[in-house]
Amino acid sequence: MKAVVCEEFGPPEKLVVKEVPDPVPGEGQVLIEVKAAGVNFPDVLVIQDLYQFKPGLPFTPGSEVAGLVKALGSGVKGVKVGDRVLASTPWSGFAELALADASRLIHLPDSVSFEMAGGFWTTYGTSYNALKERAHLKEGQTLLVLGAAGGVGVAAIDIGKAMGARVIAAASSEEKIAVAKQVGADEGIVYPTGELSREQQKAFSDQIKELTGGEGVDVIYDPVGGDYAEPALRAIAWDGTYLVVGFAAGPIPRIPLNLPLLKQCQISGVFYGAFAGRFPEANAKNTAELVGMMAEGRIKPLVTKTYPLEDAAQALTDMMNRKVTGSVVLVTD
Ligand SMILES: NC(=O)c1ccc[n+]([C@@H]2O[C@H](COP(=O)([O-])OP(=O)(O)OC[C@H]3O[C@@H](n4cnc5c(N)ncnc54)[C@H](OP(=O)(O)O)[C@@H]3O)[C@@H](O)[C@H]2O)c1
Structure with a gap:
């Protein structure tokens, strides 16, 4: 089969596309003919040896796929050859065939396309875990999403609206705010790029407060970090929850601890991969709920671009x- 292989850590152009032996499903595993493989920010990090999980070389990146069941390992029940499925595939998804544990696979309703499902598991799983288990988001609350047009950001908007929140999107351009509004965001704030001056940080904070009548936002979803975290936290509501999701901007923010004291708010970490590993049943329930919401049209993953498998490096x-x-x-x- 054809696979994208990371033979040495480095930028995407170091990846090679080559023929490798077909994987064989072991006990409890399922072999999937991959139709679509989701590209996620952790793929960018893992090929550069910058991620929390460190697979040994060589490996194939890609942590989620949608496709057809091609073969079953021993002991697998409830799945048959030919079934449409989506699956979590820790490091192996960017290939024509991928192995998945039967416990980390879910049937795909006919109404959901492979493309829509292929880039869904990580982004929607992360955002649902964050908003449901970590923030306990309630109907009528205000949710601020940073990096709102990115993978997890769009998922947070989509799920936040399905949970009945009023969503404020923040992103680096009007075009990205338009994407966030297409997904359902009620309002948008364009923030500057590059190093933010004190004045720019205060202006960002003030814009958030203005949109909430001075009260601040109940829940902040932050996959960006950098210079955006502190001004966002300064605009949180009393007893609000700030979700630490990622640091796409690079620098890990250092937060003055008087800020959570003054607002009696929570700073809550989100580590979806570890959550899924520690609580497989809760994660399976969440994934099934999300697939149900997708089948009912209550959430709708926004696929903006597809790339042929061979162009994985360009996508990254x-x-x-x-x-x-x-x-x-x-x-x-
Ligand atoms: N905690 C978890 O369990 C978990 C799970 C999945 C992902 N993550 C993390 O969440 C973050 C976002 O993931 P994603 O899949 O949404 O990525 P993505 O689609 O690339 O979106 C990231 C967003 O971050 C913003 N950004 C700001 N500075 C950036 C920079 N220097 N380079 C790239 N993007 C930058 C961009 O929005 P603007 O241009 O609008 O600022 C971009 O849309 C990553 O750090 C990822 O590792 C965490």
């Missing part, structure tokens, strides 16, 4: 360069 480069919005998937056909 576009992600690194802040060029992508919504979900990006690699397709095999």
Whole structure:
């Protein structure tokens, strides 16, 4: 089969596309003919050896796929050859065939396309875990989403609206705010790029407060970090929850601890991969709920671009360069 292989850590152009032996499903595993593989920011990090999880070389990046079941390992029940599925595939998804544990696979309703499902598991799983288990988001609350047009950002908007929140999107351009509004955001704030001056940080904070009548936002979803975190936190409501999701801007923010004291607010970490590993049943329930919401049309992953499998390096480069919005998937056909 054809696979994208990371033979040495480095930028995307170091990846090679080559023929490798077909994987064989072991006990409890399922072999999937990949139709679409989701591209996520952790893929950008893992190929550069910058991620929390460190697979040994060589490996194939890609942590989620949608496709058809091609073969079953021993002991697998409830799945048959030919079933449409989506699956979590820790490091192996950017290939024509991928192995998944039967416990980390879910049937795909006919109404949901492979492309829509291929880039769904990580972004929607992360955002649902964050908003449901970490923030306990309630109907009528205000949710601020930073990096709002990115993969997890779009998922947070989509799920936030389905949960009944009023959503304020923040992103680096009017075009990205338009994407966020297409997904359902009620309001948008364009923030500057590059190093933010004190004045720019205060202006960002003031804009958030203005949109909430001075009260501040109940929940902040932050996958960006950098210079955006502190001004966002300064605009949180009393007893609000600030979700630490990622640091796409690079620097890990250092937060003055008087800020959570003054607002009696929570700063809450989100680590979806570890949550899924520690609580597989809760994660399976969440994924099933999300697939149900997708089948009912209550959430709708926004696939903005597909790339042929061979162009994985270009997809990852576009992600690194802040060029992508919504979900990006690699397709095999
Ligand atoms: N905690 C978890 O469990 C978990 C799970 C999945 C992902 N993550 C993390 O969440 C973050 C976002 O992931 P994603 O899949 O949404 O990525 P993405 O689609 O590339 O979106 C990231 C967004 O961050 C913003 N950004 C700001 N500075 C950037 C920079 N220097 N380079 C790239 N983007 C920059 C961009 O929006 P603007 O241009 O609008 O600022 C971009 O849309 C990553 O750090 C990822 O590792 C965490």
